[in-house]
Amino acid sequence: MDRIAIIGGARLNGEIPVSGAKNSAIKLMAASLLTDEPLRLTNMPRLADTRFLGKLLSRLGVSVTESDGPDGQQTILHAPEITSGFAPYDLVRQMRASFNVLGPLIARTGQAKVSLPGGCTIGARPVDLHLQALEALGAKIDLHEGYVYAQAPRGLKGAEITFPFVSVGATEHAMLAAVIADGVTVLHNAACEPELLDLQECLNAMGAKVEGAGTPTVTITGVARLHGATHAVIPDRIEMGTYAVAAAMAGGEVRLTNARPHLIDSLLDKLEEAGCGVERTSDGVIIRRNGERLKAVDIETAPYPGFATDLQAQFMALMTLADGESRIRETIFENRFMHAPELMRLGADISVSGGEARVRGVAQLEGAEVMATDLRASVSLVIAGLAARGETIVSRIYHLDRGFERLEAKLTACGAQVRRIKDDGEAEL
Known part of the structure; x- marks a missing residue:
């Protein structure tokens, strides 16, 4: 199993281009099931997910072609017909978001058999809201032996759907299913993340009629069919925030390009509060950051536009060297402090109680062997390693490959000493 080794102490100086958003790209790919014409996605990240x-x-019958097009990395997806409505466990379990093929399959073919995605290391993350939304649209849902059996032989019908709490995945899933349903669907208490607006723009380019994405109320007027389109994936705000924190951790000056800073205003405000320069x-x-010690600041995760839970682990790593004590409250996912014990192996002073962590800044981190527990936790260990004395080795980095494109190359281009150790023992820059 591959590992990443970091020699800490090098300041970062240079430019890092931000890739297309993973969390958006995978839902846009699922939209290809809704049409028999090609969907061309540009600014596509190349990731395990x-x-x-x-x-x-x-x-399921989609031809997937990756290439370098005139607009950079692109993926063309074409499903002239759905050849199978069966999504087996061995594929769905690898990535929870693949469960979102269920809605498009029902919408287009009237039936599907999709595995439940199973557990998650950072919390239960049930799919109840997804299934409730599909039932509200007229799908008959049966659960049997770990699979969802869904039928809507007469097609889906528009409905009023009120989510009991904000769910990004359920909002996206309902949008994907409702665009070719008969009638109008209104989603209340919808998630407001930028990726939802990106999905709306792509679906509308395909001929859908979706309004309000990015607000708590989304209205979808069903159409008879969708057509092909070209759509550029939104820049990845989590990757942008991650490299912003990495630059603050290591010091120096890093320019992040192909990015939309307003998408991470909540993080940038906290970096400025801590004493980091932000332009x-x-x-x-x-x-x-000119090398002066940052000040400890508190954060609390919240749905967009609040502080993203997917940036919490990275910010905790930054606070391990800040002057003073910071409090970090996690309100989105339970069990999302599993990176704390690994940061403590590097010398961090962290105590966790329920959904709150207290981080008391130390003068110096020391390199050590640490283990990644999930995608965002793994990159927090890399960030900490950038400033730790000596060598830090992060294992189980398959988590990193799920969500960060060319991580080592982007960091080394700015002067970091980061290398991948292949499972055969060879190092790769």
Whole structure:
């Protein structure tokens, strides 16, 4: 199993282009099931998660072609017909978001058999709201032996759906199913994340009629069919925030390009509060730190536009070297402090109680062997390693490959000493 080794102490200086958003790309890929014409997605990241979903879509009848196009990395997905409505456990379990093929399959073919996604290391994350939304649209749902059997032989019907709490996945899933349902669907208490607006723009380019994405109320007027389209994936706000924190941790000056800084205003405000230099530009943001110790600040995760839970672990790593004590409250997922014990192996002073962690800044972190527990936790250990004395080795980095494209190359281009140790023992820069 591959590992990443980091020699800490090098300041970061240079430019990092931000890739397309993983959390958006995988839902846009699922939209290809809704039309018999090609969907061309540009600014596409090349990640383990997109490969997992591509494999599943291929099984369902979608041809998936990756290439370098005139607009950079692109993926063309084409499903002239759905050859199978069966999504097996061995594919769905690899990535929870692949469960979102269920709605498009029902909408287009009237039936589907999709595995439940199973557990998650950062919380239960049930799919109840997904299934309730599909039932409200007229699908008959049966659960048997770990699979969802869904039928809507007469098609889906528009409905009023009120989510009992905000769910990004359920909002996206309902949108994907409702665009070719008969009638009008209104989603109340919808998630407001930017990826939902990206999905709306892609679906509308395909001929859908969706309004209100990015607000708590989304209205979908069903159409008879969708057509092909070209759509550019939104820049990845979590990757942008991650590299912003990395620059603050290591010191130096890093320009993040192909980015939309307003998408991470909640993080950038906290970096400025901590004493980091932040300059918003026309195509991204510049992060500066001259070597002075940062101040401890508190954060509390919240749905967008609040502080993203997917940036909590990275910010905790930053606070391990800040002057003073910071409190970090996690309100989105339970069990999302599993990176704390690994940061403590590097010398961090952290205590966790329920959904709150207290981080008392230390003068120096020391390199050590640590283990990644999930995608965002794994990159927090890399960030900590950038400033730790000596060598830090992060194992189980398959988590990193799910969500960060060319991580080592982007960091080393700015002066970091980061290398991948292949499972055969060879190092790869």
